[in-house]
Amino acid sequence: xxxxxxxxxxxxxxxxxxxxxxxxxxxxxxxxxxxxxxxxxxxxxxxxxxxxxxxxxxxxxxxxxxxxxxxxxxxxxxxxxxxxxxxxxxxxxxxxxxxxxxxxxxxxxxxxxxxxxxxxxxxxxxxxxxxxxxxxxxxxxxxxxxxxxxxxxxxxxxxxxxxxxxxxxxxxxxxxxxxxxxxxxxxxxxxxxxxxxxxxxxxxxxxxxxxxxxxxxxxxxxxxxxxxxxxxxxxxxxxxxxxxxxxxxxxxxxxxxxxxxxxxxxxxxxxxxxxxxxxxxxxxxxxxxxxxxxxxxxxxxxxxxxxxxxxxxxxxxxxxxxxxxxxxxxxxxxxxxxxxxxxxxxxxxxxxxxxxxxxxxxxxxxxxxxxxxxxxxxxxxxxxxxxxxxxxxxxxxxxxxxxxxxxxxxxxxxxxxxxxxxxxxxxxxxxxxxxxxxxxxxxxxxxxxxxxxxxxxxxx
Amino acid sequence: xxxxxxxxxxxxxxxxxxxxxxxxxxxxxxxxxxxxxxxxxxxxxxxxxxxxxxxxxxxxxxxxxxxxxxxxxxxxxxxxxxxxxxxxxxxxxxxxxxxxxxxxxxxxxxxxxxxxxxxxxxxxxxxxxxxxxxxxxxxxxxxxxxxxxxxxxxxxxxxxxxxxxxxxxxxxxxxxxxxxxxxxxxxxxxxxxxxxxxxxxxxxxxxxxxxxxxxxxxxxxxxxxxxxxxxxxxxxxxxxxxxx
Ligand code: SF4
Numbered sequence: 001x002x003x004x005x006x007x008x009x010x011x012x013x014x015x016x017x018x019x020x021x022x023x024x025x026x027x028x029x030x031x032x033x034x035x036x037x038x039x040x041x042x043x044x045x046x047x048x049x050x051x052x053x054x055x056x057x058x059x060x061x062x063x064x065x066x067x068x069x070x071x072x073x074x075x076x077x078x079x080x081x082x083x084x085x086x087x088x089x090x091x092x093x094x095x096x097x098x099x100x101x102x103x104x105x106x107x108x109x110x111x112x113x114x115x116x117x118x119x120x121x122x123x124x125x126x127x128x129x130x131x132x133x134x135x136x137x138x139x140x141x142x143x144x145x146x147x148x149x150x151x152x153x154x155x156x157x158x159x160x161x162x163x164x165x166x167x168x169x170x171x172x173x174x175x176x177x178x179x180x181x182x183x184x185x186x187x188x189x190x191x192x193x194x195x196x197x198x199x200x201x202x203x204x205x206x207x208x209x210x211x212x213x214x215x216x217x218x219x220x221x222x223x224x225x226x227x228x229x230x231x232x233x234x235x236x237x238x239x240x241x242x243x244x245x246x247x248x249x250x251x252x253x254x255x256x257x258x259x260x261x262x263x264x265x266x267x268x269x270x271x272x273x274x275x276x277x278x279x280x281x282x283x284x285x286x287x288x289x290x291x292x293x294x295x296x297x298x299x300x301x302x303x304x305x306x307x308x309x310x311x312x313x314x315x316x317x318x319x320x321x322x323x324x325x326x327x328x329x330x331x332x333x334x335x336x337x338x339x340x341x342x343x344x345x346x347x348x349x350x351x352x353x354x355x356x357x358x359x360x361x362x363x364x365x366x367x368x369x370x371x372x373x374x375x376x377x378x379x380x381x382x383x384x385x386x387x388x389x390x391x392x393x394x395x396x397x398x399x400x401x402x403x404x405x406x407x408x409x410x411x412x413x414x415x416x417x418x419x420x421x422x423x424x425x426x427x428x429x430x431x432x433x434x435x436x437x438x439x440x441x442x443x444x445x446x447x448x449x450x451x452x453x454x455x456x457x458x459x460x
Numbered sequence: 461x462x463x464x465x466x467x468x469x470x471x472x473x474x475x476x477x478x479x480x481x482x483x484x485x486x487x488x489x490x491x492x493x494x495x496x497x498x499x500x501x502x503x504x505x506x507x508x509x510x511x512x513x514x515x516x517x518x519x520x521x522x523x524x525x526x527x528x529x530x531x532x533x534x535x536x537x538x539x540x541x542x543x544x545x546x547x548x549x550x551x552x553x554x555x556x557x558x559x560x561x562x563x564x565x566x567x568x569x570x571x572x573x574x575x576x577x578x579x580x581x582x583x584x585x586x587x588x589x590x591x592x593x594x595x596x597x598x599x600x601x602x603x604x605x606x607x608x609x610x611x612x613x614x615x616x617x618x619x620x621x622x623x624x625x626x627x628x629x630x631x632x633x634x635x636x637x638x639x640x641x642x643x644x645x646x647x648x649x650x651x652x653x654x655x656x657x658x659x660x661x662x663x664x665x666x667x668x669x670x671x672x673x674x675x676x677x678x679x680x681x682x683x684x685x686x687x688x689x690x691x692x693x694x695x696x697x698x699x700x701x702x703x704x
Contacts, residue, residue: 009644016650322633326650360644362637362651363511364600385513394513402509406517409504410524415475423476433642437649438680441477448470448479452498 004333005356012327012360021157021328028156029319035262036316042254042264053255054374057310060209060242064300064309067209067242068291074212078274080287087294088118094290095120095201095234096127102232104129104198108190110216110223111135112203113151113313114236114292117335117348120201131201132193134222139186143170149329151336152260152315157328190222200230200284204237205312206252207291210245213273214289217256217266224270233275233284239291240309246271252312259314259372295348304383308343310373317367317377323360332357339367343380351384352393358384412449420445464581466494467532469570471539471672472504478672484699485538485573491704492583502528507545510553511638519553526550526562532569534580538695540572540670544605572602574611574670574694584618589701591621594666594692595659597678600633602670612670612694619697622666627658636677652681660687667691 001009015021043049060067072082085091099107107129109115121142124131133142137154141147144166148154155163160179167182168175177185202223204214214235216223227233243252249271257263276283299305318324318338329337334345334354342357358381367377388394408414420443427441434441446454466489470482486496505525510518525546529535537543547567554563577583596616602608616624635641635651642648656678659667667682667689669675675691682689 009646012644013646016646022650022654322635322651322654323647326647326654359640360647362600362633362635362640362648364633364637365604366600366631366633369604382511382513385511386515387513389513389515398512398514402512402514402517405509406520409472409506409521412501412503415472415503433645434680436645437684438652438677439683441676441680443476444479446479448475448482449500451479451483453500 002353002356004353007333008331008356008360011331011333015327015331022326024157024159025325025328027159028153029325032153032262032319036258037262039254039258039262039264042258049251049255050372050374053251053312053372054310056243056248056251057312057373058307060244061240061300061306061309064239064242067244068207068239070209071207071212071242072291074210075214075274075289076212078212078277080212080274080289083288083290085290085292085294091118091236091290091292091294092120092123094288095236096123098232098234098288099124099127099129099199102198104232106193106197107131107199107201108134108193108197108226108230109201110203110218110226111138111154112201112236113148113335114203114238115201116147117238117294118236118292120236132190132197134190134193134220134226135218136183136186136220136222139190140166143167147330147335150315150318151313151338152318157330194225194229197230199232199234200226200228201234201236202227204235204241204289205256206249207237207239207242208246208249208271209242211271211273213246213271215249215253216270216272217253217260217268218270219261219263219267221268224268227270227272227287228283231285233272233287234290235272235288236290236292238296239293240296240311255372256312256314259316259370298347299344302387305343305347305380305387307375308340308347308380310375311340311344312373313340314372316370316372320366320370322364322366323362339377339381340375343375343377343384346384346388351388351391355384355388355393358388416447416450464494464534465497466534466536466576467497467499467529469502469505469529469535469537469542470498471537471542473676474538474672477676478693481538481672481693481695484693484695485536487699487704488573488577488586488695489536491586491702492577492581494581497532499528505542505545506553507542507549508638510545510549515553522550522553523559526559526566529566530562534576535566535570536573536576537570538573538670538693539672540599540602540606540608541673543570543572544601546570548605572606572608572670574602574615575606575608578611578614584614586618586698587620587702588618588698589620589622590666590697592666593623593625593662593664594668594697595625595627595662595664596630597627597634597655597659597667597669597674598631599669599671599674603631608670612668615694615698616668620701622697625662625664627662627664629654629658634674634678636674638673641677648677649681652677653685656681656685656687656689660689665690666697668694668697670694 206215275287346354423443506521635648
């Protein structure tokens with residue numbers, strides 16, 4: 001077994017048996033589940049809205065090259081610089097170059113999964129640059145030295161007591177503070193950092209092609225501070241985030257909010273269409289937008305997996321996933337966890353090392369059911385499994401087993417051959433994993449097929 | 461009255477492990493006035509290999525299924541999982557092939573037992589009796605592949621003596637998932653544990669479902685944890701308490 005797969009199984013074994021973890025996650029996702037129907041009330045026909053969103057993303061992704069070029073042209077006209085990065089190394093190199101030129105000591109950044117994907121904080125640290133997470137959830141995770149647990153709610157696995165303890169440990173504040181008090185402390189610490197920082201780094205929820213702008217969705221106002229306060233603003237964003245038109249935000253903002261947190265629309269939504277323009281009083285002097293591929297074009301290449309690029313990273317499929325709820329976000333050991341992570345990671349980081357994720361699903365289909373842009377997530381897991389087999393990523397033992405299965409299934413007589421006792425012995429041995437925490441299987445002494453034949457030949 | 465001829469499909473694991481479920485389905489269908497036929501050549505719908513990514517092996521077995529059920533007016537199975545697979549995935553597997561139309565036709569004629577009884581026959585009362593409290597588990601295949609939600613509940617509401625109570629998170633997967641149950645045993649068992657806990661919290665004695673695969677897994681978890689719950693296939697309940 002691959003090391004990555006073995007580690008996944010080890011980690012998920014521990015988490016799945018952790019009842020305290022189960023309690024916290026069920027509690028937090030329970031709150032999310034209670035909120036989402038509220039958000040949905042704003043749509044007269046939520047299914048239609050989802051279909052429309054899917055169609056828009058379909059168009060955007062089918063014409064990705066044109067959309068991105070239009071974006072580049074339009075935002076460049078307003079003074080921003082667009083950088084195309086093929087992979088992590090290129091993206092980091094460019095960020096390093098910019099930070100160097102600005103003699104940057106401190107970076108403030110807002111929440112962004114792409115910066116997790118390229119391990120930006122680690123890179124900046126190595127360059128001697130302090131990188132501060134300004135989203136409260138990410139700030140908590142950074143204090144704890146942990147990657148985000150969830151793509152939308154980074155500290156979902158921590159109770160308010162856990163956070164109070166963490167602040168007391170790491171910041172030396174009084175123990176047992178309330179969430180409000182803790183927020184004020186973080187706010188105080190972060191304000192100073194905004195003033196110090198030479199560079200602000202943000203992600204983008206949407207790349208808007210026709211106006212040449214990026215849009216950021218958030219609830220704390222920290223992202224707009226991160227892009228407006230420092231003299232230099234760097235946006236780093238995956239190429240799939242494109243939508244054709246500014247008009248489309250009227251659909252995507254409420255959809256993302258509803259499926260992300262159950263809100264009708266989040267507290268802050270910002271459109272940034274370039275650096276400070278002549279005559280404007282605030283905003284950064286320079287703005288860079290790094291468009292990151294990093295394996296996304298692998299998904300684009302295959303028409304069957306392409307729709308995974310429609311994802312707006314709302315996190316709904318994670319919250320709906322019973323596997324996610326039992327093993328938690330960290331067991332995956334990938335940037336993107338849950339159903340969408342299982343679908344895209346094998347393409348972003350290699351089928352051989354990550355195909356196990358596509359198998360780690362009961363295929364219950366609840367992810368597909370909830371996805372706002374109607375990505376057929378569970379069918380894409382099946383597609384990945386197929387691709388793995390086609391590429392020869394299966395083991396010899398598996399290939400032989402399925403050949404034998406085929407032989408047996410094509411031949412009714414073989415299925416009636418052995419008696420129940422023998423089948424019991426063989427199957428309960430092979431399926432050791434079955435009986436560890438489940439009782440044994442009991443084969444019927446005779447199959448239905450045999451009994452039916454006996455009954456009907458006797459009647460004749 | 462007209463008799464309707466029904467070909468039954470007995471899924472491979474029901475054939476091997478739970479023949480009574482298939483006989484109970486036959487009993488109910490006959491009571492409903494159907495002539496039940498069983499083609500003794502049948503084996504499996506092909507889903508296990510397909511889900512493992514082995515499409516060529518699956519296609520061979522699916523082709524056999526197509527042949528075994530050629531010309532059948534209705535195909536009824538005591539498993540939403542197999543029915544969902546035939547309906548939703550055969551067309552993908554045989555896309556752009558010469559049997560494309562046959563496959564489409566097959567999908568339209570294949571039914572899970574409860575939806576066949578309600579939607580095609582329009583019958584919900586078979587005179588079944590079962591004393592006690594039960595909770596119904598929505599199998600993922602029934603719920604999301606076949607869109608079955610009310611049919612089993614309607615059938616169970618007509619069973620004399622049976623009180624039906626809903627459990628929390630009733631639409632959440634039980635954790636079976638075929639080879640997932642052995643490949644990722646700890647996750648599967650944790651999911652099963654949450655499911656049987658929710659079921660037990662209703663204080664039901666019976667856990668009923670359309671799918672023996674879920675129940676096989678859940679029964680294993682129940683016995684391991686020493687819970688006081690008996691699993692029953694819907695066909696077992698509908699065939700209980702009366703004789704032909
Ligand atoms: S796949 Fe769908 S549900 Fe999951 S994060 Fe993306 S948009 Fe949301």
